[in-house]
Amino acid sequence: MNYAERIARLHARGVGIWDVLAHCERAGSLDSNIVRASEVANDIPGLLAAHASIVAIALNGGRARQSFRRLVLPALEARIARPLSVLELPSTSPANAGMTRAQKRAHWRALLDWSS
Template identity: 50%
Template sequence: MLIHSFPPLEVPDARALVLGSMPGAASLAAGRYYAHPHNRFWPIMGELVGAGPALDFPQRVAALAAAGIALWDVLAQCEREGSLDSAIRDDTAVPNDIAGFLARHPRVGTVLFNGAKAEQSFRRFIAPGLARPDLTLVRLPSTSPANASQGAAMKLEAWRQALRAAGVRLREG
């Protein structure tokens, strides 16, 4: 089935861009990023920047923006059955204009990949034509419930360290 990603959550003064691969079925059905109830993205963002799942979606987006975090997916469209990244048919993948995004947001110094597929797709489709050698690229543990081999505490700490290094505004405490 051909699926399409969402528009980016652009932040004028973003320091970090978080890239997923392609929204899963629950997110596509809900029309918003990381909508699966067992995905750890919003609980992690709640802990780190106050963008937790108790807030409605526009409030979460506002909290990400206040912290300096933009959000998008590497792929604009692809064919995939189900929600697993491993089911993405690479021969059907069409990337988003990440290079254009980064040109519009020159303060973004760090790209954080939410999992291996996002990083692999970026390196395949985006990196070869990207004129930003200054970017720091960091693969983080996927927040997907399919990534059950890494615990919540480990994921939280990896995301905390990466966001701190990227210069985003973390919550006190």
């Protein structure tokens, strides 16, 4: 299944995809190379305020978790009063070689509880 097909399949299940970061600087493609001072978060609180049906956020890997906690969570707590679940999941990247694909899949199955 190609990327577009995977995205379409997720959307059909009520799952949206959006990066925590709108912008950052890094050398290469590894998240570990992101320059922390360059990180600019997407307006996730604004997205959630505009779409009250969103009840959960899944974070793909440790860097997304760190950026979300540091840049998004403080603003989120100030703007969103409804309960919101945040799922901190392992990175799906091949660079995350500490887990097998089957182990990653087992963790990511938690999304099934939240999708339509």
